[in-house]
Amino acid sequence: MGNDIFMWFIFLWSVFIFVLIAIGGYFMFRKFLKKMPKEDGKSILDWQDYYINETLHLWTDDQKKFLNELVEPVPEIFRDVAKGKIAGKIGELALEEKAGEMHEELIIKGYILATPKRDHKFLRKKLAEKNIDAEPYEAYFNQ
Numbered sequence: 001m002g003n004d005i006f007m008w009f010i011f012l013w014s015v016f017i018f019v020l021i022a023i024g025g026y027f028m029f030r031k032f033l034k035k036m037p038k039e040d041g042k043s044i045l046d047w048q049d050y051y052i053n054e055t056l057h058l059w060t061d062d063q064k065k066f067l068n069e070l071v072e073p074v075p076e077i078f079r080d081v082a083k084g085k086i087a088g089k090i091g092e093l094a095l096e097e098k099a100g101e102m103h104e105e106l107i108i109k110g111y112i113l114a115t116p117k118r119d120h121k122f123l124r125k126k127l128a129e130k131n132i133d134a135e136p137y138e139a140y141f142n143q
Contacts, residue, residue, distance in 0.1 A: 067090075
């Protein structure tokens with residue numbers, strides 16, 4: 001009886017460890033793929049860093065605070081990665097539009113384009129809390 005319990009414990013512990021290693025490997029492999037150079041010689045992360053660095057001077061403290069408020073629903077462990085991805089997309093849009101400064105519309109549009117559809121409900125909720133009309137952004141929600 002005692003031996004059977006110990007064997008089940010070892011089996012379940014082994015499965016648990018395997019699952020944790022598999023999850024960690026999945027996220028490491030995703031990061032590796034994002035670091036791989038594309039046809040232009042730069043990786044996704046290189047472009048993201050480029051867009052952030054090129055538009056860093058356009059951000060004010062209020063706009064940074066607004067972006068931080070938008071990413072609050074993201075679990076803290078992933079928040080920095082999400083914020084980097086979103087800021088990179090916002091920077092890309094700002095450079096395309098040749099924006100002289102960051103503005104709320106650009107931040108919201110970049111957030112929508114950089115995040116998966118499943119996260120858009122959190123953005124809609126946050127916009128409603130801040131009394132911002134989501135209607136002008138419906139075209140971006142549906143892309």
